[in-house]
Amino acid sequence: MLWVDKYRPKTLDQITVHEDVAQNLKKLVTEQDCPHLLFYGPPGAGKKTLIMALLRQMFGNSAEKVKVENRTWKVDAGSRSIDIELTTLASANHIEMSPSDAGFQDRYVVQEIIKEMAKNRPIDTKGKKGFKVLLLNEVDKLSREAQHSLRRTMEKYSAYCRLILCCNSSSRVIEAIRSRCLNVRINAPNEEQIVRALDFISKKEDLQLPSGFAARIAEKSNRNLRRAILSLETCRVQQYPFSSKQTIPPMDWEEYISEIASDIMKEQSPKRLFQVRGKLYELLINCIPPEIILKRLLYELLKKLDAELKLEVCHWAAYYEHRMRLGQKAIFHLEAFVAKFMSVYKAFLIATFG
Amino acid sequence: MVMGKRNSVIVLSSDDENDGTTCSLSGSNSYAKSKSRSTSSRRKKKARLSGSRSRSSKDSSKLYEINELGEDFNEVFTGFNVSAAGTHRNHSGELWVHKHKPHFLEELAVHKKKVEEVKMWFEKRLKPSQGISSSNVLLITGQAGVGKSAAVHVISSHLGAILCEWNTPTPVIWQEHLHNSSSGTQYISKLDEFETYVERIRKYGLLSTYLNGESKAPIIVLIDDLPTTNGKAAFGRLQDCLHLLVRSTQIPTVIVFTDYGNSDSADHDAQCLEKIQLSLQSAGACKIAFNPITANSIKKALFRICQLEQCNVSAEQVDLIAKASGGDIRHAITSLQFFCLERNQVHSLSLSSNFLSVSREKEKKSSNFLSVSKEKEKKAITLDDGYSLHFSRDETLSLFHALGKFLHNKREFESTTKYEHDTFLIRERFVRLPLKMDVPEKILCHAHVQPGPVADFLHENVLDFMNEEAIDDASIVSSYLGDADILLAKLRGMASRYNEAEGVLPSAAASVAVRGVLFGNSHTLSARWHAVRGPKLWGVERESLYNKNKMLKQRVAEFEGLTSCNASVIATEYIPVSKWIGNRARGEYHESPQLLADDLDMDGIDFDQMILDDQENDDEIEDW
Incomplete structure (x- = not known):
């Protein structure tokens, strides 16, 4: 088991990084009925950890017995019926899913699953009708239609289920939903907190962690606690005892993207573009989200770029990122960005060096 | 061809004064069951041109029933017409397609190489000196109207062979059957008829039975029209019977397949034909594929007809007809006839100017890149009284x-x-x-x-x-x-x-x-x-979905319970790290960052099959 999982706080009391939030949540659940919740914050801040601890607080150990289901819903959409396939994680008391995986059909999924949950609501020991929790990931990636239909079902079935929504940025969640939820912002842990967490783990693992090294990991992790812990573990495997000058191995896909970036810088031609496409496919096959690819690629390209081009390149990256959200096939837009960059960069080279 | 005249029986001799090709014939009536037919004399063209009839009936003992004599007559008469009243030739009521059938190798619009190929094949089979050659069946494939049958006809007459055709029996309608059943006629399925026919040629060499060995001319069997099959069993029978034919026939046999264009390859019938072709080829039949006729050859043929018919069609118009025909010469000729007819009789007013305006319009369209909408295009077509494009064939492209x-x-x-x-x-x-x-x-x-x-x-x-x-x-x-x-x-x-x-x-x-x-x-x-x-993207999408599901499952299986992560986090953080650690632990750390694809094995899913197989596109991309 990875350390991230091993040392993940299981209950609200164990949580150290967002202690205040955890205590508030605990009060909320024990004292009264819990409202719909919307957790938002950068990746690796601890949203999921909080949510899982909260579920355990609400339902006890049964929340941990989760099974994966690959379910197909038959949805009646006007004239025809659509089959939608989606992976869910479910326990007796909650269902977790990422409806945005269903793409443009996400709104049907949201409605259907809530209706279905409402049909068979669990009855608790005291004979009181309980409720189920629906945990929706990546709400910010839901289409606008889906968010609107979510809003309606939320009101209609609020007696039967509680929604816990989880996303990176609340700005992409419509106002109507935000106002119906208790918004909980989970900000990224600062480097001190990360260092403390790393120290905690290395003590448990019986490791000597030089403080400078921990700080470096924390810095490299970009305030992502999960990333920091994973890095610590890889470093442990790479070399122990730690030396404070030790390199922190990057993720393989990141390295792959930096390779792509240097490919792009080396040659700008349709042929090279075709090769780059092949590599992008490779990343997509491995489920690296296209937005992350684009972001990372931009990051890598900016590192090698002349200052005067940076603005323009960023502009185009934003432009194509937006189009990627509008569109459906990410590769079209990723490739369009690469082509645009090549075109801009080549013109720049010709202008500077003749 | 005018059916009414078809059955006329004529006695005539095969006079040897002309170019070696003998008159041939067939017995569609005399031999009731064998529905074979053959082409007739190749001299008719000469006859027509000279406007005189040089054939004289001699007291020869050889009696031939000339199947297509009606046509011959017709032609002769039109020939007379030419000399008599040149202006009315268009109204003789005959289709130009038949009238201007190619009679010599040179007249064929089919590519020379293909003709040569077919000819060689025949020559090999017809030479008595040659022993048993590999197989006596030739498959000719091609779109409708590319001159498959015409080529066979012309070549066989060129070689002086008698061509016997399997004539598709007229289908029986249900009412007809009811009517007939009272009179005691039994219904025979067309497939049965075909089977017996094939059986006979296979076993007995067919023609010897009714030609009585009188003709020394070699015989070629042409099967132009395979019976339609419905259902697997019938199809299997047809396939078997053809298979046997390929294996054992002694007479050179040509089977003509019409391709209905690859665009409808989902069509069941087309698939069946494809299957038959393959099975026959594997049984040793030789296959020659005819390509659509090039616009240039069609133009040449059309010009020849124009000359013969003395009609005034501008080069531009011929060009357009040829292009619109989509490589179908039969269609092109009919269009030409229609076009001439229309102008002469029906629609003498302004058609040609109309017509030209359309073509100009078109030109303008294609030059003007920015004019976009389809609606406009449609309008342009319908505006012109609907006449202008009457002759264009509904073209489908793959x-x-x-x-x-x-x-x-x-x-x-x-x-x-x-x-x-x-x-x-x-x-x-x-x-x-x-x-x-x-x-x-x-x-x-x-x-x-x-x-x-x-x-x-x-x-x-x-x-x-x-x-x-x-x-x-x-x-x-x-x-x-x-x-x-x-x-x-x-x-x-x-x-x-x-x-x-x-x-x-x-x-x-x-x-x-x-x-x-x-x-x-x-x-x-x-x-x-x-x-x-084929787009790689489709495969990639499927693969990535598959991997995603697999990832989620793996993750939950490994850490039961408290996991709950979304796929992107798993893909970008957990998987790389656990893989890295796994590799390190096994001491197989590679310096270069190999991507993880090889680790997620693809068992159970055959992606090759999903990716569209792109063998078929080989010669599609050439423009003809």
Whole structure:
């Protein structure tokens, strides 16, 4: 088991990084009925950890017995019926899913699953009708239609289920939903907190962690606690005892993207573009989200770029990122960005060096 | 051919004074069951031209029933007409297709090489000296109207062989059957008839039975029309019987298959034919595929007919007819006849001017790249009284053919745009030379393809067709493809709500994709061979979905309970790390960052099958 999982706080009391939030949540659940919740914050801040601890607080150990289901819903959409396939994680008391995986059909999924949950609501020991929790990931990636239909079902079935929504940025969640939820912002842990967490783990693992090294990991992790812990573990495997000058191995896909970036810088031609496409496919096959690819690629390209081009390149990256959200096939837009960059960069080279 | 005259029986001799080809005949009536027919004398053309009839009946003992004598007569009469009243020749009521059948090898519009190939094959089989050759069955395939049967007819007469045809029996309608059943006639299935026929030629060599060995001319059997089969059992019977034929027949036999174009390859019938072809080939039959006839050959043939018929058709019009025919010469000739007829009789007013205006209109369209809408195009066609395009055949294109057009992006060498039509001027960098093809939307219509796949195919292949230096073009093209993708995505989102929008949006998307490619790819490569690939994207999408599910499952299996992570986090953080650690632990750490694909094994799913097999596109992309 990875350390991230091993040392993940299981209950609200164990949580150290967002202690205040955890205590508030605990009060909320024990004292009264819990409202719909919307957790938002950068990746690796601890949203999921909080949510899982909260579920355990609400339902006890049964929340941990989760099974994966690959379910197909038959949805009646006007004239025809659509089959939608989606992976869910479910326990007796909650269902977790990422409806945005269903793409443009996400709104049907949201409605259907809530209706279905409402049909068979669990009855608790005291004979009181309980409720189920629906945990929706990546709400910010839901289409606008889906968010609107979510809003309606939320009101209609609020007696039967509680929604816990989880996303990176609340700005992409419509106002109507935000106002119906208790918004909980989970900000990224600062480097001190990360260092403390790393120290905690290395003590448990019986490791000597030089403080400078921990700080470096924390810095490299970009305030992502999960990333920091994973890095610590890889470093442990790479070399122990730690030396404070030790390199922190990057993720393989990141390295792959930096390779792509240097490919792009080396040659700008349709042929090279075709090769780059092949590599992008490779990343997509491995489920690296296209937005992350684009972001990372931009990051890598900016590192090698002349200052005067940076603005323009960023502009185009934003432009194509937006189009990627509008569109459906990410590769079209990723490739369009690469082509645009090549075109801009080549013109720049010709202008500077003749 | 006029059916009424078909059964007339004529006695005539085979006089040897002409060019070696003997009169041949057939016995469709005398031999009731064998539905064989053969072509008739090849001299009729000569006869017609000279306007005199040189055949005289001699007291020869040889009696031939001439099957197509009616036609002969007809021709003779028209021949007289020519000399007598030259103006009325159009009204003789005969189809030019039959009238101007090719009679000599030179007249065939089929490519010389193919003719030669077929001829060689026959020669090999007909030479008595040659022992048993590999197989006596030849398959000829090709679209409708490319001259398959005509070639066989002409070649066999050239070689002086008798051609016997399997004549498809008239289908029996249900009412007819009811009517007949009272009179005691039994219904025989057409497949049965065909089977017995094949059996007979296979076993007894058929013709010897009724020709009584009188003719020394070799015999060729032509099966032009296979019975339709319904259901697996019937199909199996047909296949078996043909298979046997290929294996054991002693007479050179030609089986003609008509391809119905690959675009409808989902069609069950076409698949059946394909299967039969394959099984026959594996049994040793030789296959020769006829390509659609080139526009030039069609033009030549049409000019010849024009000359013979003395009708005045401008070169431009002939050109248009030839192009509109889509390689179907039969259609082209009929169109020509219709066209001449129309002008002479029915519609003497202004048709040709109308007609010209259409062609000019078209030219303008294709030169004017910015005029977009399909609606307009339609209007242009319907406006002209619906007459102008009467002769054009509803052309269908295969997907690959259409793609080839778009990707090769052929353009005129210099701009012929007249600026008097265009009231606005275009900036230098937006100007493109006129396209050497129809309006892209029209081609899309002909190709019957979904807009989504079109964008995918173009995306997959367009980079191959670009100049090495033209990265600017590439970026323009990919942006346009992105636009198309956005349009398509919009549609998907509201497909169920706004049904009427479904028609317009995707075609707009396809149009944007195609025109984007045509516009962006401004520095095309010189024509070179490129295979068109199926989109890799489809495979990638499936694979990634599969991997995603697998990832989630794995993760939950490994850490039961408290996991709950979304896929992107797993993919970007957990999997790489655990893989890295796993590799390290096994001491197999590679310095270079190998991607993880090999670790997620693809058992159980055969992606090769999912990816469209692109063997079929080989010769599709050539433009003929």
